[in-house]
Amino acid sequence: MDRVRRGRVATSLIFLLFGAALGVWTARIPAVKEGLGLSDGRLSVALLAFAAGCIAGMVLVGRLTDRFGSSRVLIPAALLEGVLLIPPGLSDGLVTLSVALFVFGTVHGTLNIAMNANAAEVERERGRPIMSSFHAIYSIGGFLGAILGSVFAHAGVSVAVTLISVGLTAVMLAAAASAWVLRSSPPPGDEREPVGTELVGTEPGGGGPGGTRRDSAGRGSARPGGRRMLLVFYGIVVVCTLVGEGAAADWSAVHLRDERGTSEGAAAYGYAAFAIMMTLGRFVGDRAAGRFGPVAVIRASGLLAAAGLGAGLVLAHPVAVIAGWGLFGLGLSCVAPQFFTAAAGVDPRRAGQALSTVVSIGYLGFLLGPIAIGAVATVVGLTTALWIPVVLAIFVAASARSIRPSRAA
CATH class of the missing domain: 1.20.1250.20 (MFS general substrate transporter like domains)
Known part of the structure; x- marks a missing residue:
């Protein structure tokens, strides 16, 4: 298997764990609400903290991804996605839950950008559209996470055990993916064309001398x-x-x-x-x-x-x-x-x-x-x-x- 195919498999695993982590958390929100005795309004504060963390991660990570390469951000973020899925299940009140969800949201948002940037690199190396397939795998991960959370809930398993189990599984998936993640990223001045762009010269579709990117x-x-x-x-x-x-x-x-x-x-x-x-x-x-x-x-x-x-x-x-x-x-x-x-x-x-x-x-x-x-x-x-x-x-x-x-x- 060549490096691009291995990279596609690795990035697919990251999309899978990304969806599964969110899916299992979503499935256990009602149990968290009941266990902590939160009203709808107080629960919305904690969920808003998660959303704020996601936005913070997405806004701040772009420059890091471009400076160090998507893979150097992707793997640590994927490992932390699994680790930080666990604290919300161990929270004992609104404050600790909100803090845990904000931190988890920040890593979740960071991973969102890093994995899409890496997927774009794999797609560029592959030379044909494959981005939608990554997002299909994310959808499957979300479905599997929700089903798994529902199974744990019906079996009477606590939220903490649920999130620990899925979180550690996500860590193992991230570790497995790290060996195959595509580490090539276009350096400054690289002349390779990305999918969806071309050099425009004097002939249709051509890139003759003097063509403009x-x-x-x-x-x-x-x-x-x-x-x-x-x-x-x-x-x-x-x-x-x-x-x-x-x-x-x-x-x-x-x-x-x-x-x-x-x-x-x-x-x-x-x-x-x-x-x-x-x-x-x-x-x-x-x-x-x-x-x-x-x-x-x-x-x-x-x-x-x-x-x-x-x-x-x-x-x-x-x-x-x-x-x-x-x-x-x-x-x-x-x-x-x-x-x-x-x-x-x-x-x-x-x-x-x-x-x-x-x-x-x-x-x-x-x-x-x-x-x-x-x-x-x-x-x-x-x-x-x-x-x-x-x-x-x-x-x-x-x-x-x-x-x-x-x-x-």
Whole structure:
């Protein structure tokens, strides 16, 4: 097995443990709440501490990744992900829980950037789109973590034992991955082209003498201000995507139960359909991007997401709504990975900072989107409020040209 294939396996393991750690923690939140006697409001303070830690890690780690290389940040962060998953399960009150979650969140956010930067390096070395497959493995990790947490809960295993078991397993996965992680990163001045960029010379697709390096939106990468604005725009598109993911996670079951009259068990099928179709979509997204190009994939993805959820809201039947959430997940599945690849390709020498910008901006959509939908729902009703992610999906489709590879006339 060559070094790039080994690197892909290692980075996949990191994505798997990243998803599993978050999944198992999420599954045990109700037990933590009950065990510490926290009200909804006090629990939200602790969860906000985790979110603040994630943002801090994502914002601060970009320069470290670019200066030392993604692998030198990736492995320590992955090891700490497993270690720091444990303290929240040992907390004895709101203060200690909040501190533990903030520290865990900081490492979680750091690992988020480092693993995506390393995935972009593997993709660049591989020479074809593979970013979506990494995110599919993250989705599987989240599913496995949630299932494992649920199994432990039903077996009466304490939160502490659950998190210790999964945390130590994550440490072992990180240690195993460390031997194969791809350690090559483009040094300053490296002339290799990232996926989604090309040299533009006097011939279409060519890079003759005097050609100008273009980023994936066709803008000259020598303009720092232009690069920064492009990355902010990519972040805004990811915000639109993660508003949809947050809406599915927080509101799909509520909508099915309260607005469509399903049972609590049936209400869970909406998010299940969304998550399953998102995972499947990510497994086929790389092949679709390689065959049709990222512009066509993003455009079709946004339109499919909008049409799927929109049809479910209009038709109103519970089965249609569940199918709509499934199509919505399929449509959104490949959008963020494509924009992460595009961000890393704007300037490969500063891929960490680029991803830090895009991911940290995008994460706000996951945090604030469901809150905004809930606020709007109090005024106009939840069904009407859920048209917000439909409209944002249309915007995603319209943004597809922003990552079109430029060709000279």
